[in-house]
Amino acid sequence: MIAIDAVVRVEPERRLSVTDDHALLGLTSARARVYGRLYGYDRIPVAAAGQEFPMLLDAVRRLLDEARVTPDRVAVVVHAHTGPYIGPVGAGLPRLVARQLGGDALCFGTQSNKCVSSISALDLMDRLLAGRPGDAVGVLLIGETADSPDLRVLDTGIAGDVACAVLLRRNGPRDRVLAHAVATHGQYAGGIYTEPGAPSRQEYERRFQEHLGDVVDRTLRRAGRRPDELTVLLPHNVNVNVWRAAAGVIGVPAARIVLDNVPRYGHCFGADIFLNLDTVRPRLRPGDLALMASVGVGGTFGAVLLEH
Numbered sequence: 001m002i003a004i005d006a007v008v009r010v011e012p013e014r015r016l017s018v019t020d021d022h023a024l025l026g027l028t029s030a031r032a033r034v035y036g037r038l039y040g041y042d043r044i045p046v047a048a049a050g051q052e053f054p055m056l057l058d059a060v061r062r063l064l065d066e067a068r069v070t071p072d073r074v075a076v077v078v079h080a081h082t083g084p085y086i087g088p089v090g091a092g093l094p095r096l097v098a099r100q101l102g103g104d105a106l107c108f109g110t111q112s113n114k115c116v117s118s119i120s121a122l123d124l125m126d127r128l129l130a131g132r133p134g135d136a137v138g139v140l141l142i143g144e145t146a147d148s149p150d151l152r153v154l155d156t157g158i159a160g161d162v163a164c165a166v167l168l169r170r171n172g173p174r175d176r177v178l179a180h181a182v183a184t185h186g187q188y189a190g191g192i193y194t195e196p197g198a199p200s201r202q203e204y205e206r207r208f209q210e211h212l213g214d215v216v217d218r219t220l221r222r223a224g225r226r227p228d229e230l231t232v233l234l235p236h237n238v239n240v241n242v243w244r245a246a247a248g249v250i251g252v253p254a255a256r257i258v259l260d261n262v263p264r265y266g267h268c269f270g271a272d273i274f275l276n277l278d279t280v281r282p283r284l285r286p287g288d289l290a291l292m293a294s295v296g297v298g299g300t301f302g303a304v305l306l307e308h
Contacts, residue, residue: 001126001170001171001176001177001178002122002123002125002126002129002138002168002169002170002172002176002177003168003169003170003171003172003173003174003175003176003177004166004167004168004172004174004175004177004274004277004306005067005137005167005168005169005172005174005175006063006066006067006166006167007164007165007166007167007274007275007277007278007281008059008062008063008066008164008165008166009059009143009162009163009164009271009275009278010055010056010058010059010062010162010163010164010165011045011055011161011162011163011265012045012046012047012048012051012055012161014045014046014047014048015043015044015045015046016043016044016046017042017043018032018035018036018041018042018043018044018158019032019033019036024046025044025046025152025153025158026149026152026153027153035157035158038241039156039157039158039239039240039241039262040239040240040259040262040263041157041158041262041263041266042263042264043263043264044158044159044160044265044266045160045161045162045265045266046160046161047145047161049147051145051161052144052145052147052161052163053093053096055143055145055161055162055163056079056093056141056143056163056165057093057096057097057100058163059141059143059163059164059165060077060097060100060101060139060141060165061100062165063139063165063166063167064139064167067167069137069167071100071101071102071103072103073135073136073137074101074103074105074136074137074138074139075105075106075128075129075132075133075136075137075138076105076106076107076125076128076129076132076136076138076139077094077097077098077101077105077106077107077108077138077139077140077141078094078107078108078109078110078121078124078125078138078139078140078141079092079093079094079097079107079108079109079110079141079142080109080110080111080117080118080120080121080140080141080142080270081109081110081111081117081142081144081269081270082111082114082115082117082144082151082269082270082296082297083111083144083151084111085109092109093109093141094107094108094109095107097139097141106128110124113182113184113296113300113302114269114270114296114297114298114300115236115269115270115272115294115295115296115297115300116182116270116294116295116296116300116301116302117270117296118140118142118270118271118273118274118294119180119182119270119273119292119294119302119303119304120182120302121140122140122168122177122180122304123180125138125140125168126168126170126177129168129169129170130170134170136169136170137167137168137169138167138168138169139165139166139167139168140165140166140168141163141164141165141166142164142166142268142269142270142271142274143161143162143163143164143268143269143270143271144161144269145161146159146160146161150192154192154238154267155192156238156239156241156242157237157238157239157266157267158266158267159266159267159268159269160237160265160266160267160268161268162265162268162271162275163271164268164271164274164275166274174308175277175281175290175306175307175308176306176307177304177305177306178222178223178225178289178305178306178307179219179220179222179223179304179305180219180222180302180303180304180305181215181218181219181222181302181303182215182300182301182302183211183214183215183218183300183301183302184298184299184300184301185204185211185299185300185301186299187200187203187299188200188201188203188204188298188299189298189299190298191297191298191299192297204299208242208295209245209246209249210249211299211301212246212249212250212293212295212301213246213249213250214301215293215301215302215303216250216291216293216303217250218303219291219303219304219305220291220305223305225289225305226251227250227251227252228251228252229289230252230256230289230290230291231256231284231288231289231290231308232256232257232258232280232284232288232290232291233247233250233252233256233257233258233290233291233293234258234273234276234277234280234290234291234292234293235257235258235259235272235273235276235292235293235294236267236270236272236273236293236294236295237259237261237262237265237266237267237268237272237275237276238267238272238295240259240262243257243259244257258276258279258280260276260279261275261276261279270294272294273292273293273294273304274292276292277290277292277306281308284308285308286308287307287308288307288308289305289306289307289308290305290306290308291303291304291305291306292304292305292306
């Protein structure tokens, strides 16, 4: 059973106001008011061009320093990202991390489930660490820079640029994974490139809460738990209204859904749920249950249950 030992975030100094800097975000003033007043966004972290990998590498350094973990103990590094990467062989982030660590860690990337890739990676890394020495750890890297209009402004969200590094260990004492579930609905594979009036787009919007509720229910049942036992629900940061509606579907009070970071960070791809975990950790008590839930573009829904 894998556990989340530590979370480190690195964010750029620059933040843009959704209302005041709307043109820089690619929004009209009218649309910016919708994103601010209805969807809950305020000031979005925006990195300079070319800062994505340096921020993620910095997150790795800080994570190991703060956790007092020597690089030789890192056995697995997974970069779970949403957007594709194109570049010369050997220049990808996993290889850069491998060279930074200087050991023989297994380093690779995955994006098959988009913003749910960080959930899928937990099970994958648990399996990979199972065959390593007992003190071996894994590092999960998440977060990217929205370097195109398609990535920055979504139908009901605005992407923020944050790098996140997560330290994982098997049988660790903090935030143990009790169960997880991932469901992919391939009929929605067109994602953001599907025309708004297309039948598949309309069906996705109509059945969104149903699919989300199903994957949460499956996760809880696998752990033998009930929705009313949840201390907090940690969502991906897309549209506060989606999650307020989800409260009734899932069966948890809306007050237990952590939406504090929506105004501060926007949607940071697969990193949202870990940023939200890091935010609430100081107020969690031993035995508390936290459920992380996320949705990936193209119809992938995922959830993971943690025991603090």
